[in-house]
Amino acid sequence: MAEMTINDIPIYPGDNILVRLNISRLPSGTAIDIPIHVFRAQEPGPVLLLMAGMHGDEVNGVETIRRMIRRNMLQPLRGTVLAIPILNIYGFLNFSREVPDGKDVNRSFPGNAKGSLASRVAARFTSEILPLVDYGIDFHTGGSSRSNFPQIRCELEGEGNEPLAQAFGAPFILDSKLRPGSLRKEASKLGKSIIVYETGESLRFDEAGINLAMEGAVRVMHHLGMVENSVPASQPSVVCRHTSWIRARRAGLFRSFVKNGQAISRGQQVGAVSDPYGYATHPIASHVSGYVIGINNMPVVNQGDAILHIGY
Numbered sequence: 360m361a362e363m364t365i366n367d368i369p370i371y372p373g374d375n376i377l378v379r380l381n382i383s384r385l386p387s388g389t390a391i392d393i394p395i396h397v398f399r400a401q402e403p404g405p406v407l408l409l410m411a412g413m414h415g416d417e418v419n420g421v422e423t424i425r426r427m428i429r430r431n432m433l434q435p436l437r438g439t440v441l442a443i444p445i446l447n448i449y450g451f452l453n454f455s456r457e458v459p460d461g462k463d464v465n466r467s468f469p470g471n472a473k474g475s476l477a478s479r480v481a482a483r484f485t486s487e488i489l490p491l492v493d494y495g496i497d498f499h500t501g502g503s504s505r506s507n508f509p510q511i512r513c514e515l516e517g518e519g520n521e522p523l524a525q526a527f528g529a530p531f532i533l534d535s536k537l538r539p540g541s542l543r544k545e546a547s548k549l550g551k552s553i554i555v556y557e558t559g560e561s562l563r564f565d566e567a568g569i570n571l572a573m574e575g576a577v578r579v580m581h582h583l584g585m586v587e588n589s590v591p592a593s594q595p596s597v598v599c600r601h602t603s604w605i606r607a608r609r610a611g612l613f614r615s616f617v618k619n620g621q622a623i624s625r626g627q628q629v630g631a632v633s634d635p636y637g638y639a640t641h642p643i644a645s646h647v648s649g650y651v652i653g654i655n656n657m658p659v660v661n662q663g664d665a666i667l668h669i670g671y
Contacts, residue, residue, distance in 0.1 A: 363397075363399070365378045365397070366378050366379070366487065372401045372403075373399060373401045374399045375397070375398050375399070377396055378395045379394055380393040380395055380483060382448070382483055383476065391449065393445070393446060393448060393483075393484075394443070394444070395441060395443050395488070396440075396441070396443075397441055398433045398439065399438075399439045400434075402438075404435065404438025404439070404585055405437075405438045405439075405584075405585065406438060406439045406440075406491050406493045407439070407440050407441070407495065407496075408495035408497075409427070409433070409443070409495070409498070410496070410497050410498065411423065411499075412445030412446050412447050413447055413497065413499065414447060414463070414500075415445070415447045415448075415449065415450020415455050415456065416451075416561040417500035417561050418500065419500045419558055419564060419568055419569055420444075420498025420500065421444050422569055423569050423572040424442050424443070425444055428442060428444070432573065432576075436585060440580070440585070446464065447464050449476070450464075456503075458476045458477045459476060460475050460477060462476070463477060464480050464481055465541050466538070467481040468481045468485060468540055468541060469481060469485040469545050470482030470484070470485050472486075481542075485545060489551070492551055493551060493552075494552050494553070494583060495546065495551065495552070496575075497542060497553055497554070498572060499555055499556065500558065500560060501561060501653060502561055503561055504560065504655055504656050505654070505665075506565075506619060507558055508531065508558070508651065508652050509557070509558040509572075510532070510533055510556070511527050511529045511532045511554050511556055512532075512535035512554070512557060513532070513534075513543070513554040514535060514536060514537055515598070517552065518552070520554060522582070523554050523579060524596070526581070526582035527576075527578055528596060529571065529575060531596060531650065532596045533599050534598070556575065574589070577590070597650060599649065599650065599671055602652065603646070603647055603649075603668075604665040604666075604667070604669070605666055606665055606666060607660040607662060607663065607664045608632070609632050609662055612633045613658055613659070613660045613666055614631050615654055615666070616628060616629055616630050616631070617630070618651065618654075621651045622649075623645050623648065623669070625645055625646065627645050628642045629643055629644065629645050629651075630643040632660065643666070645669065647671050649669045650669065651667055652668050652669065653667070653668030654666070
């Protein structure tokens, strides 16, 4: 079994340990460390990364991994699980997507050890953790006021991605191109498969999405031969090769007439925008047939705001 070392700490077959990866210090002098739970089986096998909190305000993934650790769900029979509940400690402390310098860690890979704070976090992860990983699930949440229906995002043409996504068993799989500076892009360069799971809205728990995330992670472990059993998905995943946003053509008060996950038809009235004084209401029709995979829950919208995310 290959030797594994994190932060100069050797990890041997059969070890279940917590490693703290030092990143930097707060202005107060308080050290900022990233806790990494390592569950290593006696038998050799793949290394699976389960990571959340890339964006500090996206708490559903944090809670998913916390529950799995607490319920002893991450001990593999073969291989190793690396569980990182929070990567962006700074954002988590400040209820923020970014680190204090205003940059997005997920646009900063592979990072620079002498660069910005976001770049330093990415560099430490890229040098210490990513080389150990074979597969990964990166847990995310919809942005401010936007709620995502449970979905896997990956580049379907990437080697090993679609089988991993299908094994997870989310309601939707989106063909998502690699973005410059993202963890997925950097992992792809190294021949590693990392899929992204999205559910819910930032700073809100989505219980159904969290439960599905735990079941999906175990299904991936089962697919990789790391555990003997898993709960089958309730239904096959719908694969969406394209996505598109429906945007507000007028400013005003937005009401949605559809629910997250619902199938819709081209030309269907999916919502309305009204002026706040009771003079007029303007219907919103979908320009495409597909499925609602994300909803903007903000009732007050400006012209051009993205209000419904459609997969098709």
